Amino acid sequence: MSETLLPPDIIASVDPTVENNEEDTGRLTLAYERLYEIPKTIVERFSDHIKYLDISHNKITNLDALVYFKNLTSLIADDNPITENCHLPPLPKLELLWLNRCKVASLYPWVGKLKESCPNLQYLSLMGNPAAPSYFNGGTFYEYLQYRLFVISQFPSLNHLDDRRVTEDQRLEAQRLYKRPFFERIVKPGAGIAQLVNTSVTWNAVQTKLAVLMGKDKPGNRNLLI
Template sequence: MKTLAGFGQYSRRARYEGGDLRFLLDFPQLTCLVLDHNSIESHVKIAAAPNLQTLWVNHNKIKNLGLFISTLCKSCPNLKYLSMMNNEAAPSYFNGGTYQQYADYRHFVIAHFPKLEMLDDKKIEDSERSEAKRIYGRKAIPRNVTATRSILESTKP
């Protein structure tokens, strides 16, 4: 990562595969981040990334949707594109989920990200957003969630 030193303020996109993601705090202008295949779990804590618009967390170990989305919507409130495919928390036909589980998953996520335009591989329709708001509103966020692991939180001296 030393080759990236000094370029954080200019970088807008990043793809990373590995365990230590603390360096991402040095990229305040980051708008796109791919974290596929990183063993990220539901209880991960993500540092504030208000400029982040695109996040891919496909093929990770996210099992608890409420816990993960609670953290994510606070840290990345301006997401437009989110992909969580091949995580237990994102049921689909391809991983054994039913249509109803898939619809519930989408409604829950959409209710927490008002600027979200695309979830996984599907554009969000106005009717889907209305249904998500009707079902969940903003009350779907678990209130007393304690993060136990940090992937983006700084440990700098």
């Protein structure tokens, strides 16, 4: 972990021993500090009581140090070069995660590992990542819809994805579309679901197979709501 020296005002803003700091206790902002990792000083002194951490607009690619933040409920990590090779440690209390405008290019197997690390997420935002198709990065409406439903299917407690609330209709459609028997038809015959768990698959490849499979479904059974 980094030995980066932080400005005194940042240390004071999160140090519970500093007077007149009751409202800020548990919150720390390290945005725009040109960090390559979470400083060792912060981990050693404050990880036990930090609940809200903002590390946006840095150059961080590794989040392993978060394993020490046992009480973390909110993490803002926008605008970092974080890829699908970066996996969060177990954060069972994390409810809000923002990874907007990072470098996540593939949902597989990254989103499955994210689910294991953060099973209680209620708010997740991945806007601006290559793996999150939208009109802003050249994605079609259909690609965006499939991305959204797939992510919703992975997090039963999710209330908000990107810039929109998760509706009950979307949750039901996500469960129908991505239930295991259907999902296994996407991978190669005989390979099973393990192929998607252990192999990085581009979203375009999966979306193409989904389009073919859904074309075989009866129109009356499709209810792709946004």
